[in-house]
Amino acid sequence: MSDNDSTTPAFETLAVRAGQVRSAEAEHSEPIFPTSSYVFENAAAAAARFSGEDPGNIYSRFTNPTVRTFEERLAVLEQGERCVATASGMAAIYATCAGLLKSGDHIVSSRSIFGSTTLLFTNFLHKFGIETSFVEQGKLPGWEAAIRPETRLLFLETPSNPLTEVADIAALAELAHTHDCLLVVDNCFCTPALQRPLLLGADIVIHSATKYLDGQGRCVGGAVVGSEAVVGQDVYGFLRTCGPTMSPFNAWVFLKGLETLPIRMRAHCESALQLAGWLQEQSAVSRVYYPGLTSHPQHELASRQQSGYGGIVAFEVDGGRPAAWKLIDAVQICSITANLGDTRTTITHPATTTHGRLTPEQQQEAGISDGLIRISVGLENIDDLRADLARGLPR
Numbered sequence: 001m002s003d004n005d006s007t008t009p010a011f012e013t014l015a016v017r018a019g020q021v022r023s024a025e026a027e028h029s030e031p032i033f034p035t036s037s038y039v040f041e042n043a044a045a046a047a048a049r050f051s052g053e054d055p056g057n058i059y060s061r062f063t064n065p066t067v068r069t070f071e072e073r074l075a076v077l078e079q080g081e082r083c084v085a086t087a088s089g090m091a092a093i094y095a096t097c098a099g100l101l102k103s104g105d106h107i108v109s110s111r112s113i114f115g116s117t118t119l120l121f122t123n124f125l126h127k128f129g130i131e132t133s134f135v136e137q138g139k140l141p142g143w144e145a146a147i148r149p150e151t152r153l154l155f156l157e158t159p160s161n162p163l164t165e166v167a168d169i170a171a172l173a174e175l176a177h178t179h180d181c182l183l184v185v186d187n188c189f190c191t192p193a194l195q196r197p198l199l200l201g202a203d204i205v206i207h208s209a210t211k212y213l214d215g216q217g218r219c220v221g222g223a224v225v226g227s228e229a230v231v232g233q234d235v236y237g238f239l240r241t242c243g244p245t246m247s248p249f250n251a252w253v254f255l256k257g258l259e260t261l262p263i264r265m266r267a268h269c270e271s272a273l274q275l276a277g278w279l280q281e282q283s284a285v286s287r288v289y290y291p292g293l294t295s296h297p298q299h300e301l302a303s304r305q306q307s308g309y310g311g312i313v314a315f316e317v318d319g320g321r322p323a324a325w326k327l328i329d330a331v332q333i334c335s336i337t338a339n340l341g342d343t344r345t346t347i348t349h350p351a352t353t354t355h356g357r358l359t360p361e362q363q364q365e366a367g368i369s370d371g372l373i374r375i376s377v378g379l380e381n382i383d384d385l386r387a388d389l390a391r392g393l394p395r
């Protein structure tokens with residue numbers, strides 16, 4: 001990236017290079033700055049820093065060079081003006097809501113969202129006078145009907161967890177803007193390597209960096225990306241004062257993760273498509289959910305909106321919970337864990353884990369059946385994965 005080169009580097013190049021500022025030590029790889037505070041030349045310099053007149057480091061709750069490098073790289077990859085990093089994906093969603101909303105405001109959310117996000121809306125934001133209406137993700141008229149004069153945010157994940165429902169981001173952005181609302185997209189499943197919601201009209205992108213951005217199951221973290229006015233002021237303002245900040249060590253791990261994000265996502269997509277196709281052929285599997293299959297109801301939309309179909313596959317086995325647990329208990333390679341977006345393939349029974357705190361009615365509304373299994377397809381050899389899942393399927 002020389003100064004006189006006006007062409008924008010490609011995504012893979014930015015994933016490796018963007019945001020890095022070398023220190024006086026001329027290090028090649030990014031350093032970690034494990035410092036809580038910073039020193040000032042003199043009293044006047046400290047005053048200028050605190051007043052905001054001189055931008056720079058003050059205290060690592062809100063200014064840390066390693067965290068900033070991660071924020072700048074992710075902002076570039078999502079093509080947003082500003083990113084703020086948070087302690088977790090849930091902290092990113094909470095910071096967005098707490099920074100932008102006040103008592104009396106209203107959210108319209110897809111029903112098909114991460115279990116903890118549902119609980120954040122219904123149990124915690126509710127306590128502070130912020131109401132949420134849940135709608136079916138794929139039905140635009142339902143979204144419109146749920147919007148009230150006090151609605152401020154439309155919230156969704158696409159593809160959704162665990163059923164990989166795909167929502168039309170451009171159409172929802174238009175609806176949001178017609179009603180003076182902001183569209184918030186949790187881009188956890190696709191990452192910017194496969195989908196860039198801001199380019200489709202969304203206002204805010206949420207990440208659980210815990211998943212694919214790290215990609216190796218090591219750290220918990222999150223991020224919010226959007227405009228300078230919304231994310232740089234309102235969300236950053238909340239984070240700066242209230243403190244659910246990302247640690248420098250975690251930011252460094254996520255930076256390493258971003259460097260390999262495009263090649264990892266390509267490999268995840270390739271294996272997931274093969275596995276989904278194979279699952280579809282198994283007689284004990286009644287349904288496979290994967291946007292890359294032509295049988296997926298929004299396959300065409302996913303093809304338009306995403307540059308790959310992702311690494312998450314869900315499927316239903318005949319025989320409900322006993323059959324699902326039998327399959328899960330038979331695996332020898334896949335990890336039985338609720339995490340996703342790892343090099344290691346993970347297998348989960350959503351009804352009794354990630355979505356286990358939902359009431360039976362909420363589970364039914366979300367389409368989480370007892371026979372449903374979610375797989376986050378890792379980077380192991382695809383033949384080994386097929387053989388591993390075949391162990392628990394009836395022959």
Ligand SMILES: *Cc1c(COP(=O)(O)O)cnc(C)c1O
Nearest residue numbers: 088089090114161188208210221
């Ligand atoms: C995991 C996850 C979150 C929450 O992220 P944490 O880092 O675990 O707090 C939010 N949204 C989606 C889609 C997730 O998968």
